[in-house]
Amino acid sequence: IQNDILKEFMVRNTYIYPPAESMRIVADVIGFCADHMPRFNSISISGYHMQEAGADAVEELAFTLADGLEYVRAALRTGQDVDAFAPRLSFFFCIGMNFFMEVAKLRAARILWAELMEQFDPKKPASSMLRMHCQTSGVSLQAQDPYNNVVRTTIEALAGVLGGTQSLHTNSFDEAIALPTPFSARIARNTQTIIAEESQITRTVDPLGGSYFVERLTADMVEAARRLIEEVEQLGGMTAAIAQGMPMRRIEESSARRQARVERGEDTVVGVNKYRPEDDGQVEALEIDNSKVRDAQIERLAEVRARRDQATVDRALEALARVARTREGNLLGASIEAAERRATVGEISDALEAAWGRHDTRPALVPGVYSSAYGDHEGFRVVRDEIGEFRDLEGRPPSVFVVKMGQDGHDRGAKAISNAFNDLGFDVEMSPLFLTPGEAAERTGEIGADVVGISTLAGAHKTLVPELMDSLKVRGTDAVVVCGGVIPERDHQFLLDCGVRAIFGPGTDILQAASAIMKMIPGRNR
Ligand code: B12
Incomplete structure (x- = not known):
């Protein structure tokens, strides 16, 4: 288990x-x-x-x-x-x-x-x-x-x-x-x-x-x-x-x-930082239609709810909430009782949340992690100077909002980008996990980010990215939008057609990504 x-x-x-x-x-x-x-x-x-x-x-x-x-x-x-x-x-x-x-x-x-x-x-x-x-x-x-x-x-x-x-x-x-x-x-x-x-x-x-x-x-x-x-x-x-x-x-x-x-090329990854082939060769990638999966699941839920006896479900969920509040009884035993009466996982989770509340965390940047790992590398200095130039011209650093949306807990890439960009001189905000596209668009407007950097690894990019683009448009936000994470090549054109400016997949060199993004930010005086 x-x-x-x-x-x-x-x-x-x-x-x-x-x-x-x-x-x-x-x-x-x-x-x-x-x-x-x-x-x-x-x-x-x-x-x-x-x-x-x-x-x-x-x-x-x-x-x-x-x-x-x-x-x-x-x-x-x-x-x-x-x-x-x-x-x-x-x-x-x-x-x-x-x-x-x-x-x-x-x-x-x-x-x-x-x-x-x-x-x-x-x-x-x-x-x-x-x-x-x-x-x-x-x-x-x-x-x-x-x-x-x-x-x-x-x-x-x-x-x-x-x-x-x-x-x-x-x-x-x-x-x-x-x-x-x-x-x-x-x-x-x-x-x-x-x-x-x-x-x-x-x-x-x-x-x-x-x-x-x-x-x-x-x-x-x-x-x-x-x-x-x-x-x-x-x-x-x-x-x-x-x-x-x-x-x-x-x-x-x-x-x-x-x-x-x-x-820096100190650790070899064959095909990525050494022995790069001219052509990576496409492999067949599984495609899943998110809306179909969601609709089928909603239908199954509706069927289960229609067939069950609601009064016994309610009683079982109340009993579970009581075990949670009083510490008397076993939580798994009470959850099995509720599931046997056809309470859903969502309802069982909600019963516990009503008793205990929700744990909320905010991500924090760890300044210096990336720059000290990078040391005195020439490439690092070059990109930092590029960002410094922008700051001198515009009187402020370029700002990036790194966004995680949907049911996607993968934050290693988002943290790597956020910490590295921060050390390079960007003004970075990293979003909490699980934002809706609407929430992401709203926060982008509030902080006036130059760039929205979506990090998406859970396969929901074709649903979440268009929704975010629409929400940004409704709010009149003209931030540059880029995407990173696990995005099969066949979906790249779809995202570019939605208005995404660039896609940075697994194996992205962060310095190169930072430099490419810098060139996309208009700036008043540049
Ligand atoms: C590490 C990993 C995990 C870790 C995550 C740890 C963490 N805290 O992040 C753990 C083990 C916890 C995990 C769990 C799961 N994972 Co996982 N995971 C991966 C894995 C192997 C690597 C991702 C990674 O961190 N790479 C290293 C970072 C540095 O790379 P990156 O994120 O790609 O970021 C780089 C670029 O993409 C780009 N980039 C990324 N974001 C951004 C943003 C901007 C602005 C820019 C410019 C660039 C950029 O730059 C970065 C630097 O190079 C991938 C497969 C893969 N090899 O990519 C699967 C993968 C993402 N996981 C997957 C799955 C299914 C899961 C689970 C659901 C499995 C399960 N049943 O438990 C859970 C879900 C957990 C959750 N809460 O959401 C699937 C998703 C399927 C899909 N997309 O259709 C994948 C693709 C594996 C697979 N093929 O099945 N996972």
């Missing part, structure tokens, strides 16, 4: 309720599973999302295990016995391209978890055994020369298997383009079956154990992660560390360093 809320607050961005109430959901799910569904893995404690958001291997390992400690403590506080739930805690790691580092990370995870669990005095050996699922990295996969991604995923899958993962997910080669097609999903699946059934490498437990290099790397990883976990503990544990913004800041710094290393 993907019941790990701390990584949502940190990097995945799908949360509704405040942290304390959210932690209660986690503990109640663990408790309900221990009592009624003992063979379910009651939580998947995830580092995957951290690496995908930019964390390095030590950060991913340390923050994940520190999250695990927090969940054990939350479950113990509800009176559960450690041996009743700990064997069913499950972990989830990301496997990137740094092959031996990833093998060492998985080996270090098992050593550290057994060590960390000692403080809870478990009696069953299974309570201290770290079991994991691994997924190959999505962010390592590129839109450029996309068949290279089959090779990347194979290398990553091998690291997962040699590191001893219990289960594995392999991504499709069209990861940076759209949701997978049946063909790309088959290749991803077959990457696993070939490893599992042809290569014979799964026959040996820990086959790299004893290699000097791997043992050294594992020991170093244990040491470095132990230090970082200790740092988190000093802050009062992961919930407190997240409230203070510590893990997010570290991850953002690592993300900025990686972006700068790729742009």
